[in-house]
Amino acid sequence: MSTRFFGEGNIGSAPEFREFPPHDNEEPSRLLRLSVYFDNAVPKDGEFHDRGGFWAPVELWHSDAEHWSTLYQKGMRVLVEGRMVREPWEDGEGKPRTTFKVEARCVGVLPYRIERIVIASKPAAEPEQQQ
Template identity: 70%
Template sequence: MSTHFFGEGNIGSAPEYREFPNGNDEPSRLLRLNVYFDNPVPKKDGTFEDRGGFWAPVELWHRDAESWANLYQKGMRVLVDGRTVRDEWEDAEENERVTFKIEARRVGVLPFRLESIRVSAKSASTEPASENE
């Protein structure tokens, strides 16, 4: 069972990167983020009250996951687009557990609480060769 998910929240811990062998093909790469999706409701005094927020694990499977592990940081505000997935597992005492995770298609960085942004130039190997070379 899955449902489309679109939410904004804060990363709660350092990202976790994992790589899984895939035979002779390129390995599968996973970036896991623990995100708190809040529900800020404005109050009359101009501040906000959080009502009904929740923590959710966010999984992003992508070939660039390793480099993104250095981009995403604890406390960063992100916008997650993906789907919720029911995850069934057993705990240490062999009790059946059910949780929900988010399989992300996209995770965007929002400009809140950022001190600076640095964009690196494309490497020469990724740019197409010109016709005159």
């Protein structure tokens, strides 16, 4: 079971990057896992007050996941779009439990609490040597 998800929240811990061995001649699968607190901030008296939110694991499967693991940082405000997926499991005592995770299609960085942004330019192409 899954449903479309669109939420804004803060990354709560350092991103976790994992790479899985390739099957046949394919590229390896790359996963970036974030723990995000999706809040419900409401303005009141010039400040924002949290009216209840939830923590959810966010999984982003992509070939650039390793690069993005250095971009996303704890405390960063992000906008997540994807689908919410229910995952049933059993705890150590054999009791059924349920976790909801977000399988992200994209994770955008919001400009809150960012001191600066540095855009790295692409290295110049080597000029061809004429013989």
